Amino acid sequence: MSELSRRQFLKSGLASSLLLFNGCSLWPQRSTAKAHVIIVGGGFGGATAAKYLRLFSPNLKITLIEPKSRYLACPGSNGVFAGITSLEQLSTDYQHLRQRHRINLISDSVSSIKPQQRQVELSGGNRLSYDRLILSPGIAFRWDTIDGYSQSLSEQFPHAWQAGQQTLLLNDQLQNLPDNGTVLICPPADPYRCPPGPYERASLMAYWLKRHKPRAKILILDPKRSFSKQALFESGWKQHYGYGTANSLIEWHSLADNPIVALDAAGKTVITAFGDRCRGDVINLIPPQTAGSIALDSGLADQSGWCPVNPISSESSISRFIHVIGDAAYFNPIPKSAFAANSEAKMCALALSCLFNETELPSPSWINTCYSLITADQAISVSHSYRLSEARSLAKAQISGGVSSKTDHESLTLEAGYAQAAYRQLLEDSFY
Ligand SMILES: Cc1cc2nc3c(=O)[nH]c(=O)nc-3n(C[C@H](O)[C@H](O)[C@H](O)COP(=O)(O)OP(=O)(O)OC[C@H]3O[C@@H](n4cnc5c(N)ncnc54)[C@H](O)[C@@H]3O)c2cc1C
Incomplete structure (x- = not known):
């Protein structure tokens, strides 16, 4: 990275926010082994993050962990009550993420997160290590x-x-x-x-x-x-x-x-x-709702029940190297919606790939419709x-x-x- 582009990166919001949370520990990763990003939850947030990370960073190792083989989308589900939509129409699978975008898909759920070791434990008993973790587990009910x-x-x-x-x-x-x-x-x-x-x-x-x-x-x-x-x-x-x-x-x-x-x-x-x-x-x-159970159980939510994040990188304000997006995160005033989860996921993917690739982050913005x-x-x-x-x-x-x-x-x-x-x-x- 040239001195100029490095300076530009440092001036950008991403660098200041990431460095603020992570110190300089990020930099040594840059030219060493392939970084591994684990994404928990294959809803609008997690699926988008996986796809866009791949588009932005072709060489990353990306693993998506989701227990269901088919995702049932909530948008459109009220149409069932009018008799104009079926559950089948709301259902989609992960084959494109797997085949077209080379995402390593694990059909399991994460039972615990070990931030100190940078590992997740799966319900099936396996443990996986990550360089960065993206959590998009949706909601839980109170x-x-x-x-x-x-x-x-x-x-x-x-x-x-x-x-x-x-x-x-x-x-x-x-x-x-x-x-x-x-x-x-x-x-x-x-x-x-x-x-x-x-x-x-x-x-x-x-x-x-x-x-x-x-x-x-x-x-x-x-x-x-x-x-x-x-x-x-x-x-x-x-x-x-x-x-x-x-x-x-x-x-x-x-x-x-x-x-x-x-x-x-x-x-x-x-x-x-x-x-x-x-x-x-x-x-x-x-x-009433809170962030999904895995986020709550891992201590990533504050007293509001939602996960506070640095909006620029989506990195948790509570735990380093973990990013939270979608409904589980506190992105106020952005409402909790599938469009917003998709937008937050893209910003998070862009921030991480700028970080891994040492490139400048454009001024961040988000959209909800x-x-x-x-x-x-x-x-x-x-x-x-x-x-x-x-x-x-x-x-x-x-x-x-x-x-x-x-x-x-x-x-x-x-x-x-x-x-x-x-x-x-x-x-x-x-x-x-
Ligand atoms: C009735 C209704 C209508 C809606 N209509 C709209 C609309 O018109 N437009 C719109 O933009 N939004 C709409 N929404 C909101 C939208 O559905 C959510 O905002 C969106 O799904 C959030 O995405 P997410 O990725 O955060 O969570 P989710 O879509 O809930 O995905 C979370 C995923 O994480 C997985 N998961 C959870 N815990 C674990 C774990 N421990 N390990 C592994 N995986 C895990 C779950 O299985 C799930 O697949 C609607 C919601 C409802 C209820």
């Missing part, structure tokens, strides 16, 4: 926050916040709802995976109910005072589901001052802090890009993105088409 609710009761009161059996279970309950029955959707407080998800879910359930059980009702019992894309959702609900009238299919209630604290499972009733009770024929209880369906063929969106502020923390870039500016029929229909295209492109970019 089962202890609603009295009377538990993981086993989620078989009766599904959260459907991880796509799969839970989605099918909730859909089954929706289909068997009494004609004039009530569905309760109980979202968690911020931050959680996919902030607009509960409201898209209400929209697509209402889409189905309108056609099959028009006397039914969905009550959203929300611990927040407001929610993502609220004005756009409410406008769509007025247009399609009678929102604001006595016969509305959807009602939204803010319980910010009186949140749900307990579940009476036998009575199919949720109970608020002041003792108010609300019965539902179907209860979609979405518990989130489409939500209001009906089977109408959508709304929000999009923002993020940069480092002068104080070197993450901030929304000025004059970037925003929410859908038009709500006429034609514009929302066009947006539904863009949503499909964006999702296909995201999947392609992450797994192919």
Whole structure:
């Protein structure tokens, strides 16, 4: 590396942040043996990190550890409730990562991390050593926050916040709802995976109910005072589901001052802090969340339950040589979404390859775009890009993105088409 480019690298945010955390111990690695990067979790974050690391650094040894042979994506999973999506359509495998990008795939889960030895231990008993570890384990649920609710009761009161059996279970309950029955959707407080998800879910359930059980009702019992894309959702609900009238299919209630604290499972009733009770024929209880268990158990989360990182490199603020991306990491104000996980993964891959290749890191930026369906063929969106502020923390870039500016029929229909295209492109970019 020439003196000039080395100086440029050192001036760049990446160098200062990495050196700040790692001292100079990085530099001796550069021309020695092939570095080994282990990635834990093959979701949007982990798959993208594996692929882009390979594209940026053809000679690295890259191992992806994921227990499932097929990944079931959550984006699009609310479409199951409208009858417009099947689980099969949400499923993808890892053969392109393995064959096209030469990723060493291990079908197992990581049971523990030994940061001192820079090793991970697998459930199958093997140990693997890494130079750098990227963790993208997604979320875990905080089962202890609603009295009377538990993981086993989620078989009766599904959260459907991880796509799969839970989605099918909730859909089954929706289909068997009494004609004039009530569905309760109980979202968690911020931050959680996919902030607009509960409201898209209400929209697509209402889409189905309108056609099959028009006397039914969905009550959203929300611990927040407001929610993502609220004005756009409410406008769509007025247009399609009678929102604001006595016969509305959807009602939204803010319980910010009186949140749900307990579940009476036998009575199919949720109970608020002041003792108010609300019965539902179907209860979609979405518990508060934390970083995935492996991150929590390895002590990589702080008291918030999420993993603090240096945004430039995604390196953990708690443990050196470990990088955390996706839902598990604290990248506030970037929301927890598949698009954001994909963007964080690319920045992390770029930072690591600049580090291994001793090249300059361009000024980092991140992007999030989130489409939500209001009906089977109408959508709304929000999009923002993020940069480092002068104080070197993450901030929304000025004059970037925003929410859908038009709500006429034609514009929302066009947006539904863009949503499909964006999702296909995201999947392609992450797994192919
Ligand atoms: C209903 C719903 C709708 C959504 N819609 C959208 C949308 O429209 N657009 C959008 O951008 N986002 C959407 N999201 C959010 C999106 O699904 C997540 O933000 C995204 O999946 C995060 O990616 P991730 O890689 O961090 O975690 P995940 O996708 O959860 O992947 C984590 C992976 O890690 C693996 N893993 C966990 N622990 C271990 C271990 N110990 N060892 C090895 N592997 C492990 C898991 O098996 C899993 O495959 C939605 C979410 C929900 C619930």
